[in-house]
Structures are given as C-alpha cells and as structure tokens.
Amino acid sequence: MKSVDVFRIFNSTWDNSYPDKRLSQLQSLRQTLDSEHHEFFDGMLDAKLAGIQDLATATVVILIHGIQTDGAWQKIVEKEIGSLPHTNVIGLGYECVSPLQLASPIRRAPIEKIKQDIRDARAREPAARFMVIAHSFGSYILSRILPSATDISFERIILCGCIIPTNYPWGHYTRQMAPKSILNDVGTRDFYPVMATFTSFGYGSSGRKGFQNPHIKDRYFDYGHSDFFVPEKKHVETYWKPFIKQGEIIESKWDQEKPKTGITLLMLCHPYIGRTLFYAIIISLAIVLTLYFL
C-alpha cells in the first residue's frame, strides 16, 4: 500500500462515518495498516482534528526529465521553485530509456508510470493548482498523457528541450487553460529535437524552432539542449520562477537577436523531408558498403 492509498482510505473513512463513531472507525483502520504508515496516518488525524483545510493557493509543480539528464536538474529546480510559498515540487522519474527505445515506437512504460505518479499526486492534494516542467523526452511523455488522461490537467506548462511535434493539437488538449499558460523555451543551439525528428517517428523539432502557434509562447535562448539548468545562467530563477508564481512571462532578448534558421536545418526539422533524406542516406550507404564488400 502506498501513502496515497492511506490518504484516500483515511479521507473516505473520515467523510463516511458518523462523528461519534469516527474515532473508533479510524482506530480500527489504523490497526489494519502496516506500521510504516502509522505516523502519516496520525499526522492526517492531527490535521483533521485541528480543522486544517487545504489552501486554494497550494501549488504542485511536477518535473519530468528527459533520458540523458536523469533528473539531476530537478534538484536545482526544486530548490528554487520550492522556495515559493505553499509550493510543493515533485520530481518524477522512470526507468532508464535507452537511445534504441527512444528511437523505437515502444515507449509505453515511462508514459504509464508518469501518468500514475501524477494521478497519485493529484489524489494527495485535490485542491492544489498543478503545473508541470518537462524537458526533452519528458515533454514527449507529457504530450502522450494529455490526450489519453482527461482527468489530468495543468494550470501552467513549461517545456524546454522539447521534442513534441510542431503540429501537436494543443488547442484540443488544453482547452481549460488560460491564454499564455504554456511556455516553450527554445535553445537555438539545440540539435537533439532536430535529430529526434529526422531519425525517428512521433517526435518534432519544437525545442529548436518553436511551435509557432497561438496556444504556445515560444521563447528563444542561445542555449544547447540542457543549458536551461546550468546554475550560472540563472534560468530557473529569472524565467521560470515568476511564471510559476504569478504567470509572468519575462521576455528573452535572444528572441530579437537570434540568427536566422538555415534552409538545411529547416528541411531536417520537417518530419517528412528530414526523415526521407536521412533514411535515403542510410540506405544508400548500406548499398554502397554491401557492394564494396561483396
């Protein structure tokens, strides 16, 4: 049994028992639990007896990492964002995803794991506002959760190193969100989203050239794939913290200064042209090598 199950069963017992029987019912329930949950259970009872209510301003910020960073950046974000009042930062992770799995269409396990973790977090804090920061493959996971789990929604979304296809129907899956609630921080030196686009299926280069649609605020930086988390850049403090706190979008100077994207890169970013070129080259090389060695 997980602590979220204890939370659920506690609340259910509290809500569904008569006040004069409630205490004895809870004592009976407590006896059925593993001892590791007793302190949490007692803490819940403390809070209920003291009449503590969930704050409407309580905020939960979910962090979903990519396959290369293994969540080390989550500690940096946790420290910075967690200093906001009534804000709980939850770093979510999943089993190692190999580059082969990243390239293949078998990506279900991490998506299901993160989906369940978000549901558990929601169950523990039903009144809280939920926000998410997703990096790289984490952004892809988010893009797969939104259409398949309509019970999961967010007040604000921050994407970085994003590999979601640029034609993703955001308007369809985020109807309940206010305008300017989704930020896509783009690194103009980031090649991973481009590579993901032309070497595999289901990904896009939104982390390199932006979504360029009315639902998302694209913001450009002179960054590589994971530079958002370099402490010296103070990106979390400068750009993400105000957005999480009050939805404030700090403009990036690089939006005006960024170099023009070359035609070769734009072709590689195109899901059909880029992929066709890449596989044409691979097949040609394979044929040449085969002929050479035969």
Next chain:
Amino acid sequence: MQAGSTSRLARLVSILVEGEIIRREVVVRFPSGSGITFESYSDLPFLIRDPDRDIDVRVTEENIEASYILVTNEVS
C-alpha cells in the same frame, strides 16, 4: 517546507516524529476542563473516567487534541 495541504502537513509531521525531532501527545479533555494525556491515538480508550466529576466520558473527535513536544527540550 511549507504545508499548503493536509497531506503535506501530515507528511511533514510524520518526518519530524520519525526523526525524533518532536513527540506527539494526545490529550483527552474532560467536561470539567482537566484532561489526560496519551502517547498515541492507538492508546485511546472508548470510555474514560473524569476524576473531577466522577463520570464516564466517551472519547470522540470532539474532546481530543494533539500537541507536539520538542524532543530536544526534554530531559534525557
């Protein structure tokens, strides 16, 4: 860690109790105003005698309250 919800507060309290930073006491208040202290919710009886009025009092959520004692303040 600031508690913005009951589950967050419960988790914080459980960390502090398990870490022996604080200790919980559960007090049953009598109608006379006095009370008796228990170490845990599991120790609470169904009925308890109010020594001042010499009557049995039923223990319910209405007459119990939790308090915390800083362990480091206690004589070892």
